[in-house]
Amino acid sequence: MPLDQESVARVLGVEVPPLAGPIVAVTHDSRTVVPGGAFVAINGFTSRGADFVPQALERGATLIVAEQPVPGVPTAVVPSDRIALAALATELAGHPSDDLTVYGVTGTNGKTTTSYVLHAILSAAYGEAATGLMTTAEVIVGSEHELAVRTTGEATSVQANLARMRDAGVQHVVLETSSHGIHLHRVDGTCYAAAIFTNLTRDHLDLHGTMENYYRTKRKLFEWTAGPKLANADDAWGARLAREIDGTLTFGTDANADYRIEHERRDGAGTVFDLVTPGHGSLAVRMPLLGGYNVHNVAGAAGIALEMGMTPDVLTRAVLEMGQVPGRFERVPAAFERGFEVVVDYAHTDVGLRAVLEVAREVAGDGRVLCVYGAAGARDRDKRPKMGAVASELADVAIITTDDTYYEDAQDIASEVLAGADPANTRVVPDRREAIDTALREARPGDVVVVAGKGHERVQHLASGDVPFHDATVVTELLAAR
Numbered sequence: 091m092p093l094d095q096e097s098v099a100r101v102l103g104v105e106v107p108p109l110a111g112p113i114v115a116v117t118h119d120s121r122t123v124v125p126g127g128a129f130v131a132i133n134g135f136t137s138r139g140a141d142f143v144p145q146a147l148e149r150g151a152t153l154i155v156a157e158q159p160v161p162g163v164p165t166a167v168v169p170s171d172r173i174a175l176a177a178l179a180t181e182l183a184g185h186p187s188d189d190l191t192v193y194g195v196t197g198t199n200g201k202t203t204t205s206y207v208l209h210a211i212l213s214a215a216y217g218e219a220a221t222g223l224m225t226t227a228e229v230i231v232g233s234e235h236e237l238a239v240r241t242t243g244e245a246t247s248v249q250a251n252l253a254r255m256r257d258a259g260v261q262h263v264v265l266e267t268s269s270h271g272i273h274l275h276r277v278d279g280t281c282y283a284a285a286i287f288t289n290l291t292r293d294h295l296d297l298h299g300t301m302e303n304y305y306r307t308k309r310k311l312f313e314w315t316a317g318p319k320l321a322n323a324d325d326a327w328g329a330r331l332a333r334e335i336d337g338t339l340t341f342g343t344d345a346n347a348d349y350r351i352e353h354e355r356r357d358g359a360g361t362v363f364d365l366v367t368p369g370h371g372s373l374a375v376r377m378p379l380l381g382g383y384n385v386h387n388v389a390g391a392a393g394i395a396l397e398m399g400m401t402p403d404v405l406t407r408a409v410l411e412m413g414q415v416p417g418r419f420e421r422v423p424a425a426f427e428r429g430f431e432v433v434v435d436y437a438h439t440d441v442g443l444r445a446v447l448e449v450a451r452e453v454a455g456d457g458r459v460l461c462v463y464g465a466a467g468a469r470d471r472d473k474r475p476k477m478g479a480v481a482s483e484l485a486d487v488a489i490i491t492t493d494d495t496y497y498e499d500a501q502d503i504a505s506e507v508l509a510g511a512d513p514a515n516t517r518v519v520p521d522r523r524e525a526i527d528t529a530l531r532e533a534r535p536g537d538v539v540v541v542a543g544k545g546h547e548r549v550q551h552l553a554s555g556d557v558p559f560h561d562a563t564v565v566t567e568l569l570a571a572r
C-alpha cells in the first residue's frame with residue numbers, strides 16, 4: 091500500500107522532506123531502487139549506503155532515509171537505518187504477519203531441519219496450500235518452491251514473502267530466524283505466534299563478539315513471542331532460556347523436560363523414539379531421518395505443534411511420511427546400487443561435522459567413513475583446526491577440500507584446517523569435484539561417504555568469482571561417468 095508523507099513520518103517517527111508522490115517501495119540496495127521508491131542508505135560493515143545515493147536518485151528514488159543527513163539531498167534522518175528499513179517494509183507490505191500464524195525457529199544448529207519437520211506437520215494439518223516456509227534452503231509458498239538466498243532475508247524480502255504468502259491464501263508460516271536476522275533487524279515487524287530454540291554453540295562470533303551476546307540476540311525471539319515457546323533442555327543455553335523467559339516449555343532427554351525423548355533407536359532406514367508429552371501421553375514417533383540430533387529436531391517441532399493445537403495422529407503421520415531435507419543428511423540415490431552411501435550435509439562447523447560424522451559412523455557399522463570437507467573463508471577462523479580434528483577423529487579417510495573461500499586463498503584455509511587434523515588419515519585435494527571423485531573411487535560396499543559443508547547450496551563463492559556447484563548433482567554426475 092503506497093505511503094504518503096504523513097504515513098512515512100508516522101512510521102519513521104521523524105520529520106520527512108516533502109515527497110513528489112506516495113512511496114511505492116523501499117530498498118537498502120541502490121541497484122534495486124524503483125521509480126517512486128525509498129532508498130534507505132545503510133552504514134554497512136564494508137561500505138556506506140550514502141555513497142550510493144546518487145545511483146538511487148538516478149533510478150528514481152523519491153525519498154532518502156539515513157542516519158546522517160546526505161549533503162545536498164533532502165533526507166529523512168533516522169536513529170537506526172535498519173530499523174527504519176524494516177518499519178517501512180512492514181508498512182508497505184500491510185503488516186502481513188498480523189494475518190498469519192508465524193512460527194519462529196532459532197538456534198545454532200538444526201533450524202532448517204526443525205523448520206522442515208514443522209512445515210511437514212503444518213501441511214498435514216492444514217493442507218499444503220495453507221502453509222509456507224522460509225529457510226536457508228528454500229522458500230515455499232503453498233506448492234511453489236524456490237531456492238533461498240539467505241537464512242533470514244532482509245526485512246524487505248521477509249515482509250514481501252510474508253505478503254506473498256498471505257495473498258496466496260497461506261495461513262501458517264515457518265520462519266527460520268537467524269541471529270543475523272534478529273541482530274540486523276531483518277525480522278522487526280514480524281509478529282511471532284510460537285517459537286523454538288534448538289541449541290547454541292560457538293558460531294558467528296565475528297558478528298556477536300561473545301557467546302553471551304549471541305545468546306541474548308537469540309533470546310529476543312522468545313521475548314517477542316507471546317504464544318507457546320519451546321527450548322532444548324539438553325542444551326545449557328536452552329535450559330537457561332527456559333528459566334529466564336516465562337512460559338517457556340522444554341524438550342529433550344533431560345528427566346525434567348516437558349516433552350521428553352525416550353527409547354531412541356535405529357529402525358531400518360530411519361529412527362524411532364517415544365515422546366512423553368504433558369497432554370497426550372507417550373507418542374511413538376517413527377521418522378525417516380537418521381541421527382540423534384534429528385530426534386531433537388523432530389521433538390521440538392512435534393512439541394510446538396501439539397502446543398499449537400495439532401493432534402498426535404496428524405503429527406506422527408506427517409513425520410513418518412516427510413521427505414528428505416535438502417542438503418541435511420541427504421542420501422544420494424545414485425550411490426545405492428553401488429552398495430555404499432553418499433550423504434550430502436550442510437555441516438560447516440566442528441559441532442555440525444561431529445554430529446553428522448557420528449551418525450555416519452553408526453550407519454557404516456563395520457564399513458568405513460570417508461569425509462570430504464573444508465572450511466569457509468572470511469569468517470570464524472578458530473573453527474578451522476577444530477574441524478580438522480573432528481574429521482580425523484571420526485572419519486577413516488578425511489579429504490580436506492575447498493568450501494566457499496570468498497576473498498581468501500583456498501590453500502591457506504586448507505592449511506589451517508590441516509593444522510588440527512591427523513596427517514595419517516588426512517590429505518588435501520583443493521578442487522572440490524576432484525576431492526569428491528577421490529572419495530567415490532575409494533568407497534567400497536558398506537562405506538559411507540560424507541560430503542560436508544555446502545548441503546543444498548548451488549554456488550561456490552571463490553576469490554576468482556562465483557561458480558555453479560551443487561554437491562548432490564556432482565556426486566550423481568561422477569557416479570554416472572564411471
Ligand SMILES: CC(=O)N[C@H]1[C@@H](OP(=O)(O)OP(=O)(O)OC[C@H]2O[C@@H](n3ccc(=O)[nH]c3=O)[C@H](O)[C@@H]2O)O[C@H](CO)[C@@H](O)[C@@H]1O[C@H](C)C(=O)N[C@@H](C)C(=O)N[C@H](CCC(=O)O)C(=O)O
Nearest residue numbers: 118119120132134135136137139142240241242268270271
Ligand atoms: C555480515 C552481514 O550480515 N552483512 C550484511 C550487511 O552487509 P554490509 O553491512 O557489509 O553491507 P555493505 O556491503 O557494507 O553495504 C552497505 C549498504 O550499501 C548498499 N549498497 C551496496 C552496493 C551498491 O552498489 N549499492 C548499495 O546500495 C548495500 O545494499 C547495503 O545496504 O548488510 C547487508 C544489507 O543489509 C546484508 O546483505 C549483508 O549480508 C551478507 C550478504 C551476508 O552474507 N550475510 C550472512 C553472514 C548472513 O546474514 N547469514 C545469516 C545466517 C547465518 C547462519 O545461521 O548460519 C542469514 O540469516 O542468512
Ligand SMILES: Nc1ncnc2c1ncn2[C@@H]1O[C@H](COP(=O)(O)OP(=O)(O)OP(=O)(O)O)[C@@H](O)[C@H]1O
Nearest residue numbers: 198199200201202203226383435436437442445446
Ligand atoms: N539439533 C542439532 N544439533 C546439532 N547439530 C545439528 C542439529 N541439527 C542438525 N545438525 C547438524 O548441523 C547441520 C545443519 O543443520 P540445519 O541446516 O538443520 O541447521 P541450521 O541451524 O539451519 O544451520 P544453518 O543456519 O547454518 O543453515 C546438519 O547438517 C547437521 O550436521
